[in-house]
Amino acid sequence: MVLTESVNLPTEEELTVQEVNLSGPALKAGAFHLGKACEFENNEFVLCRDELKDPRKCLAEGKAITNCALNFFRQIKKTCADEFMQYVHCLDKSSPDQKFEPCRKTQTVFDKCVKDNLGIERPPYDYYARVHVHQTARPRPPVEGPTVYEDATPGLPPDAPKPEAKYGSRYLFLW
Amino acid sequence: MHRVLQIPLPSFFVSCLSSVRFEGHQPNHQFYQNKKDYFWRMSSSPSYKQDLPPPGGYSSIPFKRVPAKTFFSGWALIGGYLGMTAGAAYLYFLNCKSVKATELEMKCASFALYPMLLAERDRAYLKQLRKNRDEETELMKNVEGWKTGTWYGEPIFYTKDPDSLTDPMYAEFYVHCSYKDFMTRGGMMLMS
Known part of the structure; x- marks a missing residue:
């Protein structure tokens, strides 16, 4: 495999946390x-993954998500177990791909319960497809500049003279 | 009426032929102009009926064009077509909007779950990477000169940071699994 011993991989204990042990319809319902x-x-977490592009460096953020x-x-489960x-069940049994349309009635009941107990209002249907501004304390990763090669050919000095072409240039209609 | 045969034939033969010919009514072409005249002359009661127009004459021949009844004029048809199309386009627009909203809602539910699932996947992935590396070390411990992740000490990447995580190839990731798991995962990749 491509991974050598010099690659730091987190140990099993670091990676083992309690996962969200729920099925697809339950996740979709919530x-x-x-x-x-x-x-x-x-x-x-998504910002971290996008900036660093390394799953090893975003483990803490990932654990925070799972905990949340x-x-x-x-x-x-404590407050709205029945409605949930x-x-x-409605999402699971109504359509093969857990559509939301057939379950608007049960959804309304569930939304009302969540709003009454947890104070979370259901966002609009396209909320997560919108652009959001995220305020974060995360330091911006350093931008990697262009690679500099030591044996590259030195270019002209910036004040080198640039005379007109001695014999002009060809001109064929456009170039 | 008598017709004398000019052919010299034996006498008995001549009489025989003559009797046959004179008994039958052979037309005389000089007298009868055609066959019809000959027939009527021979009938016992010839009755003629002239074919004539019916009383009052024939009805006129219907040669005038009878066009189909027109319900709409050409302009009305064009206007109707445009109106129907406009109405149908509006209905199509409404339907399209609702379908797009449905798809977007499904997509948004996936977006909301994506970070959680990705975090879970990252942990499982890193666990499996460590398992694979340990397995390779264990498997090749008796091979002289073997270094894990290299070909006898020759690395795949020279200029990369030695701590950088390179995603292994699909077949490498599943190299210690059973063939069935490998193929199942491949099929899932195709299905999803």
Whole structure:
């Protein structure tokens, strides 16, 4: 394999945390409220992944996300378990790809419960496709400049004379 | 009426032929102008009926053009076509909008879940990378001169930072798995 011993890989213990042990329909049912509840963590993690492009350097942010999602679903279970399960069943059984249309009624009930208990309002349907501004304390990664080669040919000095072409240039209609 | 045969033939033969010919009614071309006259002359009661127009004459021949009944004029048809098309385009626009909204909502649900799933995937991925590297070290420990991640000490990348994480190839990542798992994952990649 391409990985040598000099590559630092995190150990098994560092990587083992409690994962969100939920099925697809349950995740989808809570997706909109989850994204709103863990918005800062999500943005932080995705920004980290996008800037550093290395999964090893964003483990802490990833753990924060998983922790936030776990807390969110625990709260849901504590307060709106029935409404949530009804919505999940509807999403699961109504269509092969968990469409939202057939489940607007159960969704309304669930949304109302979440708003009453957790104070999270369901964002508009295109909220996560919009552009958002994220305020972060994360330092900007240094921008890597162009590669400089020591044996490259030295260019002309900036004040080198640039006389007109001695014999002009060809001209064929356009160039 | 008698016709004398000029052919010299034996006498018995002549009489025989003559009797046959005179018994039948052979037309005399000098007297009868055509065959029809000959027929009517021979009938016992010839009755003629002249074919004539019906009383009052024939009706006129209907040669005038009878065009189909027109419900709409040409301009009305064009206007109707444009109107129908405009109405249908509006309905299509409404439907399109709703379909796009549906797709966007599904996409947004995925976007909301994406960071959580990506974090989970990263951890599983790094775990598997470590397992693969340990497995390779264990497998090749008896091979002299073998260094993990290289070809007998010759690295794949020379100028890269030695700590940089290079994603292994798909087949390399699954090299210690069973062939079935390898192919299943490949099929899943195609399906998703």
